[in-house]
Amino acid sequence: MINDSRLERTVAEGLMSLADVLIPEQGPWPAPSSTGLSDYFVEAVRVEQDQLELEILHTTWVNSPLEAPFEAARATERLIPSAFTLFRQICYTGYYAQPEVIRVLQSEMDCDYHSPPQPQGYLMDLEEAIVPPRVGHYTPTNHVRNVRLEPAS
Numbered sequence: 001m002i003n004d005s006r007l008e009r010t011v012a013e014g015l016m017s018l019a020d021v022l023i024p025e026q027g028p029w030p031a032p033s034s035t036g037l038s039d040y041f042v043e044a045v046r047v048e049q050d051q052l053e054l055e056i057l058h059t060t061w062v063n064s065p066l067e068a069p070f071e072a073a074r075a076t077e078r079l080i081p082s083a084f085t086l087f088r089q090i091c092y093t094g095y096y097a098q099p100e101v102i103r104v105l106q107s108e109m110d111c112d113y114h115s116p117p118q119p120q121g122y123l124m125d126l127e128e129a130i131v132p133p134r135v136g137h138y139t140p141t142n143h144v145r146n147v148r149l150e151p152a153s
Helices: 009-014 016-022 037-044 048-062 069-079 081-095 099-108
Strands: none
Touching: 009 016, 009 037, 009 048, 016 037, 016 048, 016 069, 016 081, 037 081, 048 069, 048 081, 069 081
16 A cells, blocks of 8 residues: 655665665765665655565664675575565666766766656656547447458358
């Protein structure tokens, strides 16, 4: 169920060290914790069940032995796979939507990459009419007739 509540900021911020394990800082690529990814989590996670799963993941992660973060991440994934999968999905989606990461994508890949439109959507001129495409056609129900298919003789 989607609600107006948001993921607790402390949960989102606490999970950034796990995000740093999944996406380590390398070269021009920033660490997730140095971007606005925690804000993305706070804004994007609105489903109550998802919030609960991420809270459990957070509790499990912060109580893990972090001397070996990669092994701790694997153990956490084995312990609560659905919460870990949810986190990974949001983490990857949110990371590549961050302005710092988009700049790296544009410069390193020399392309016209732009941010995914969700969750904010595209900027649009609200005064401009959007004309629907003219694909196919419409047949009123009262014009529809049965067709008898008989074998050719």
